[in-house]
Amino acid sequence: MNTGDCRAKRARAPKEKEARRNHILHVASQLFSADAPQLPTADKIAKTAGIAKGTVYLYFKSKEEIFLCLLEQHQTKWLERVRSHLEQNPGLSIEIVVESLCSYIEQEPQFFHLASMSGTVIEQNIDKADLIAYKSHCLTRFKKLGEFLQQHLSQIAEERTADEWVTYLVRSYAILLGIWQQSNPHPSIRAVLLQPSLSILMPDFSHEARDALRHLWQSALEEKEKKKTTLWSLKSLLS
Amino acid sequence: MNTGDCRAKRARAPKEKEARRNHILHVASQLFSADAPQLPTADKIAKTAGIAKGTVYLYFKSKEEIFLCLLEQHQTKWLERVRSHLEQNPGLSIEIVVESLCSYIEQEPQFFHLASMSGTVIEQNIDKADLIAYKSHCLTRFKKLGEFLQQHLSQIAEERTADEWVTYLVRSYAILLGIWQQSNPHPSIRAVLLQPSLSILMPDFSHEARDALRHLWQSALEEKEKKKTTLWSLKSLLS
Amino acid sequence: MNTGDCRAKRARAPKEKEARRNHILHVASQLFSADAPQLPTADKIAKTAGIAKGTVYLYFKSKEEIFLCLLEQHQTKWLERVRSHLEQNPGLSIEIVVESLCSYIEQEPQFFHLASMSGTVIEQNIDKADLIAYKSHCLTRFKKLGEFLQQHLSQIAEERTADEWVTYLVRSYAILLGIWQQSNPHPSIRAVLLQPSLSILMPDFSHEARDALRHLWQSALEEKEKKKTTLWSLKSLLS
Amino acid sequence: MNTGDCRAKRARAPKEKEARRNHILHVASQLFSADAPQLPTADKIAKTAGIAKGTVYLYFKSKEEIFLCLLEQHQTKWLERVRSHLEQNPGLSIEIVVESLCSYIEQEPQFFHLASMSGTVIEQNIDKADLIAYKSHCLTRFKKLGEFLQQHLSQIAEERTADEWVTYLVRSYAILLGIWQQSNPHPSIRAVLLQPSLSILMPDFSHEARDALRHLWQSALEEKEKKKTTLWSLKSLLS
DNA sequence: AATGAATGAGGATTCATTCAT
DNA sequence: GATGAATGAATCCTCATTCAT
Numbered sequence: 001m002n003t004g005d006c007r008a009k010r011a012r013a014p015k016e017k018e019a020r021r022n023h024i025l026h027v028a029s030q031l032f033s034a035d036a037p038q039l040p041t042a043d044k045i046a047k048t049a050g051i052a053k054g055t056v057y058l059y060f061k062s063k064e065e066i067f068l069c070l071l072e073q074h075q076t077k078w079l080e081r082v083r084s085h086l087e088q089n090p091g092l093s094i095e096i097v098v099e100s101l102c103s104y105i106e107q108e109p110q111f112f113h114l115a116s117m118s119g120t121v122i123e124q125n126i127d128k129a130d131l132i133a134y135k136s137h138c139l140t141r142f143k144k145l146g147e148f149l150q151q152h153l154s155q156i157a158e159e160r161t162a163d164e165w166v167t168y169l170v171r172s173y174a175i176l177l178g179i180w181q182q183s184n185p186h187p188s189i190r191a192v193l194l195q196p197s198l199s200i201l202m203p204d205f206s207h208e209a210r211d212a213l214r215h216l217w218q219s220a221l222e223e224k225e226k227k228k229t230t231l232w233s234l235k236s237l238l239s
Numbered sequence: 240m241n242t243g244d245c246r247a248k249r250a251r252a253p254k255e256k257e258a259r260r261n262h263i264l265h266v267a268s269q270l271f272s273a274d275a276p277q278l279p280t281a282d283k284i285a286k287t288a289g290i291a292k293g294t295v296y297l298y299f300k301s302k303e304e305i306f307l308c309l310l311e312q313h314q315t316k317w318l319e320r321v322r323s324h325l326e327q328n329p330g331l332s333i334e335i336v337v338e339s340l341c342s343y344i345e346q347e348p349q350f351f352h353l354a355s356m357s358g359t360v361i362e363q364n365i366d367k368a369d370l371i372a373y374k375s376h377c378l379t380r381f382k383k384l385g386e387f388l389q390q391h392l393s394q395i396a397e398e399r400t401a402d403e404w405v406t407y408l409v410r411s412y413a414i415l416l417g418i419w420q421q422s423n424p425h426p427s428i429r430a431v432l433l434q435p436s437l438s439i440l441m442p443d444f445s446h447e448a449r450d451a452l453r454h455l456w457q458s459a460l461e462e463k464e465k466k467k468t469t470l471w472s473l474k475s476l477l478s
Numbered sequence: 479m480n481t482g483d484c485r486a487k488r489a490r491a492p493k494e495k496e497a498r499r500n501h502i503l504h505v506a507s508q509l510f511s512a513d514a515p516q517l518p519t520a521d522k523i524a525k526t527a528g529i530a531k532g533t534v535y536l537y538f539k540s541k542e543e544i545f546l547c548l549l550e551q552h553q554t555k556w557l558e559r560v561r562s563h564l565e566q567n568p569g570l571s572i573e574i575v576v577e578s579l580c581s582y583i584e585q586e587p588q589f590f591h592l593a594s595m596s597g598t599v600i601e602q603n604i605d606k607a608d609l610i611a612y613k614s615h616c617l618t619r620f621k622k623l624g625e626f627l628q629q630h631l632s633q634i635a636e637e638r639t640a641d642e643w644v645t646y647l648v649r650s651y652a653i654l655l656g657i658w659q660q661s662n663p664h665p666s667i668r669a670v671l672l673q674p675s676l677s678i679l680m681p682d683f684s685h686e687a688r689d690a691l692r693h694l695w696q697s698a699l700e701e702k703e704k705k706k707t708t709l710w711s712l713k714s715l716l717s
Numbered sequence: 718m719n720t721g722d723c724r725a726k727r728a729r730a731p732k733e734k735e736a737r738r739n740h741i742l743h744v745a746s747q748l749f750s751a752d753a754p755q756l757p758t759a760d761k762i763a764k765t766a767g768i769a770k771g772t773v774y775l776y777f778k779s780k781e782e783i784f785l786c787l788l789e790q791h792q793t794k795w796l797e798r799v800r801s802h803l804e805q806n807p808g809l810s811i812e813i814v815v816e817s818l819c820s821y822i823e824q825e826p827q828f829f830h831l832a833s834m835s836g837t838v839i840e841q842n843i844d845k846a847d848l849i850a851y852k853s854h855c856l857t858r859f860k861k862l863g864e865f866l867q868q869h870l871s872q873i874a875e876e877r878t879a880d881e882w883v884t885y886l887v888r889s890y891a892i893l894l895g896i897w898q899q900s901n902p903h904p905s906i907r908a909v910l911l912q913p914s915l916s917i918l919m920p921d922f923s924h925e926a927r928d929a930l931r932h933l934w935q936s937a938l939e940e941k942e943k944k945k946t947t948l949w950s951l952k953s954l955l956s
Numbered sequence: 957a958a959t960g961a962a963t964g965a966g967g968a969t970t971c972a973t974t975c976a977t
Numbered sequence: 978g979a980t981g982a983a984t985g986a987a988t989c990c991t992c993a994t995t996c997a998t
Binding site: 515594595597598599601602604606609610613614616617620641644645648649651652653654655656657659660661662663664666667670671675676678679681686690693694697 | 754755833834836837838840841845848849852853855856859880883884887888890891892893894895896898899900901902903905906909910914915917918920925929932933935936
Binding site: 724727737763769 | 962965
């Protein structure tokens, strides 16, 4: 398409700049998906995006920032998806909450691939101020959903504050992340772990995740229940 | 002047070899703890251990193997600790299982530090055959404890197979790993997340972990219960 | 919303252009003083000056040209200052010449900071023709002062041609530059060299410079004297 | 010579290592001389030396350290040369001191090329501790020569302490450096400054340097004289 | 067994300068 | 005249691993 010396078109308008930034993110995302858990090199990202290496650094402070941004996008989309999923299912139930929490993660394996690397690899090279900003945004989005839950889950679980719901969300995230890592080992051994004798070490994410979350969210209700019914039995005493 | 330079004594007997290998592991462990989540360089390990770089590679195929081995040791010790803990508490309860699962992890933060990096960093550079061996050992140990649980938890939860217990153990591991990662962010932001407004993103591991495991293991019992009682109430219908 | 963005006003009239050019020089000077001996980047200069990077290159062919220009300004001011200083002190003496040569340099440390870098860093990237022009201007100013000296120092040192005075001026410049470099090491070691045991390596510029110049300029007189008299006369006492 | 994959012979014995280190220094010196005032790249040094890039960093902490080391060698040789020159000329005179100070610099233009860059370029990237060590060595050598001068110049200038001689040596160094820079402009304009109309800006180092030092060292004697006699004595005629 | 010198691919980032708008 | 996005050459240094001794 590009005759001559392949100088990329200038992105002058904010929209064009936004588009270019997104293009870089997109390319980085593609390359990462193909080669995870290796982050692609800055050079490769630039070449694939059809721009100069320096241009990448015009839009991102560091290579890691690209992937932190990608992770942030996933987190945002995840929580938004949960919300919209819940909105579309008026008869709220734990099952729906759980389902909404799990489905995006299954569809976008990259999300948790990045999440797995965030503490160890990605956050390594990020400016501290940016890290704080990232975490704040994170929290903000969790809180927004927390408030939503407070309003809409009041029928089945009254008296929870928004922050309590946030706690459940954060805990869900943590648990899902743990299960995901267990269920998605490094490609080099995935094949091996598929054999029945070892497969117990690589449980099915879909099932495990839903199961674990179900217990977690049920407990969110039950604990309230406990106060209401005296019939709360032996089981809690067992522990 | 110095005959033989500062050449380290040869380890001829298997015991000496074992000792040297352990020494390397020990040094690597120390260095990693001091600088996590960065793996120390092979050079630094050798220098600190007082041996030559090449010697490290006589005992380990790669740098990563050292840390995989360290991780394996932790896993072994963890499950052994659980077992001995349970043996010392004859009146088995979920509370004790949970406690035994959590305490080692709290005492040895390195365990989960390594575990967090296993899929992303450590397993990167490991020989496939060794990886398989590692996973097999892993499973073996899980199974051993599974059998133990089968025998000793039969009073409070009959009819579980050893493998079912293994599943619970593996799931516990996964959940703990997720929670640990959430609770132990990169040092550079730990300080920031300590401030109350953000602390919800960095929950207390001790509490979260126990809470989550308690639910998980209770469910291990409850689900059996379900089959017995027809009175299975509203809660399950909610979901 | 904003018509015309934040585009800097156009400098149409020569005066406006001159003003803008001077503004760039001023900003560059400030930034360099703050971070010497690092030349600030073109980007930083532009940003600090509140203009676009490209604009800088409308006024200067290269980044180095900015600093060569700054150096030239210093040289001009230096010699002018010498001249005006001498004019204000009619009873000319070596002491006054020396003093006038040293004081500007002390007041404007940037002058010799740049001078130290001229041969090695600044002239690196300058267009040859411009370099010649710069050197010519330099010489012109030296000659002007040389002529002045010829006229006004005739009382204490007759029979010197203007060019001979120029030679003394150039030599003074060289010597001052050498002493300045010795007296102003890189910030990272200045602190260290302040300790008495090493301070001999970092002599006091004020004293050294005056001392060295005094000898030089005395010799300017003495050598002529020598021919006339065997007595080592009063002139040396003048200073 | 080298068949196959050109792995350089291992330097195992200290002597071999010393030789390799010197080889790197030698190559760096050659390349610098050919391309001054540009420091050759680490890559080029390695390639020219016939070794791998990493090997260079086995012998030097940074590229700059190579050139600081080269500079230090020159300084050492310079002062040694002065000493041996003086030893060979028993009837010490200022003329001989001056000559000995200038001749090495003329023979080894690289010395002052590096010296010109030390504050601005070379010391930039040197570890602070190493910089201190370098300066200390520097001083030590100056002091050694100072003591030598104290002992051997006592005939023509008694009552100088060794440290006073050091001061003269340091000042000589500074002055020579200044004059050298004036006399050795960047290659790109040397040609231009050779034309008579500009040559006054690029004086002949040999002459200027000797002249300047002569005055300086004469003053070293004279000032003592002054105290003793009102007569401006013979010693100045020595030179 | 132990050594440690040599390797060299690997990868991130900077920044002076250009030129299309 | 002014802009500032794009360029991409330029370079440093690290470090896991090997292998001759």
